[in-house]
Amino acid sequence: MSGHVPSINYVVKHCEQDVLVLEAVYNKLRRLDGCHPNVQVFYGKPDGCPRCGSEHLESKGYRATQLYVYQKFFCKACKSYVRSTKPTLMGPRVTKR
Secondary structure (H helix, E strand, O other), X not given: OOOOHHHHHHHHHHHHHHHHHHHHXXXXXXXXXXXXXXXXXXXXXXXXXXXXXXXXXXXXXXXXXXXXXXXXXXXXXXXXXXXXXXXXXXXXXXXXX
């Protein structure tokens, strides 16, 4: 069977289809992964979505931490919520007594 061209072509065709299906599943699930790498850095798009790299972001208010307030965005491409990397406002400090 070594070098049987029809068998090789069959395997290659099905592997290509498997890769396309797996890529579609990955793109749907990656927004749920909290440890997904920052795609912004990979594609060199500082104003893009850190999950998919798309620049189709819609402002959705603000998210406050104990020290800062960050702008929150919704990515129309991957449908995930992300926040800006730089604080927009200074929030109230929480002090322990």
